[in-house]
Amino acid sequence: MFKKVFSGIVAAAMAMTLTNAAMAADKIVKIDGSSTVYPVTEAVAEEFQKAKKGAIKVTVGISGTGGGFKKFCRGETDISNASRPILDQERKLCKENGIEYIELPVAYDGMAIMVNPANTWVKSVTVADLKKMYEPAAQGKITRWNQVRPEWPDAPLRLYGAGVDSGTFDYFTEAIVGKAKSSRGDFTSSEDDNVLVQGIATDKYALGFFGVAYYEENKDKLKLVPVVNPHTGKPVLPSEQTVKDGSYQPLSRPIFIYINYKSIDKPEVKEFVEFYMKNGAKLSKQVGYIPLPGDIYKKSLERFNKKEKGTVFHGAEVGIKVEDLFKTKPEM
């Protein structure tokens, strides 16, 4: 036992004398951020490491979009996954620490509105219906289906939704209520979307929102609800086609990676991003996401190679088409 004690002390002492420089010898691309973007980046990281035969190492964490930006703006990561554009306060934080970045879209994520298959009355919903259900003023008041639309039955309305710390929730509230993070508090929310799937699948009077990928895997347990496009007035179901051509609005959005400007000088990071843009279409589709249309990956790669730093967004914006991202020049 005393040998063990001694060796423990020696181990601790040795560790103290080691510096992080010892690790820097390895080529590591450090990525963190959104759990929504994670499956895409994981797929790219997996293929990239295979292609490089282990010469370059990639690590991916899930701290959430906000948590990822915190680390990114401290300069701890090379790339940050983000399911929404960078916010003003995060831009400020990065600026204070002298961190500059390049913003690239990597795929589309559609949010689906879902009900129980036994629900026969909902043919489609409008943004106004959803707002009526989820806005803060609905708390404790809108509790029955016929309060939303008189033709719907006089039955309890039970709401589900993505966890309040997720970028999905931020985007949904921005798109529906008009203000990010603003919603009623009395609905069932979970960071684990499978919990929501189970909830809706077993409750005839449920309605909820979460990522399309979760619907794809549970088609037999859930019913997808068309959302009325506010511009055309037509109900639209989320699909690869309708998300790509922009008719499934406002509940589809591009997801992003942010690359630390200084990290581009590291050949391993540059190679990784190039690999990402070249294989992004194929890999995002494999993991259940909707690839960006046409030549967007090429345009992104161009933007990356030209080192155009900054973001094209001014806070959270809804209904932006990914083509529009390349009409304006990004700024810090």
Add this chain to the structure above:
Amino acid sequence: MKNMEDIKSKIAKRKIFNNIFAIIGLLSTMVGLALLVTLFIDLAIDGTPRLSYKFFTSFPSRFPDEAGILSAWVGTCLVMLVTASAAIPIGIGAGIYLEEYARKNWFTSIIEININNLAGVPSIIYGLLALGLFVYFFNFGESILTAGLALALLILPMIIMAVREAIRAIPNSIREASYALGSTKWQTVRNHIIPYSTGGILTGIIIGLSRAIGETAPIITVGALTFIAFLPPSPVSGEFPFINFKWLLAPFTVMPIQMFSWVSRPQQGFHLNAAAAGMILLVMTLAMNAIAIYLRYKFRKKVKW
């Protein structure tokens, strides 16, 4: 005769109560046991088909069938190694000091109360402490070392308490006999206290480590990763000095985090992987407990007063 009947019926009544209590006790035991067994069977039904040599030797992947737990179980083992080498000596040292050396005064009472309270502090708090202390202040980074030390802090109060309980169980006459023969305090501790309490101490250590192995919150706080498809540098190498400590500062993931990441994926295949990983984690914990029971039995047999 009537009196006799009376007594008989009273005895019968008491026997009924006796049996009722035995049944309640049995049921209570069964609840815990049945829950564990049901959980394990449920995991086994989902997870067993995924168990194969490949599952242990593959890195995470976007294809559920190809994904494995190599980086997770290696990470868990290394983190546990750090936790054990930090928590065991400190825990035993503190326990022996408080029981054998410390004078009973208000200061040691405060320490005692605090240690008892620390055992009940939520684990995420230890994660935040570790983030501030080890990651930023000591600059250990988001490494195996940081995670191991965070978990060591978490289980330290448990180990200290177990050590004290074990030492307290040794009758005072043993100490008195040792002093009567002219032993110093250290000789008494070295030759009597530690050997006699080893069984209890080991139990405490292993219960502490079994708790640490399943912890997720503090590990996520200090920055464990989710996708990591390489192993830390090997602690043993072919050239001088044969051992290195580079692995201590390597990035890592652990079993519970890998499970958590799989459970939250949409594809059914990942859920099966999570069940298989859960089963392995459960087996690891049960194995540790089995070792504790065996060691306790072995050391108890050795003690002859």
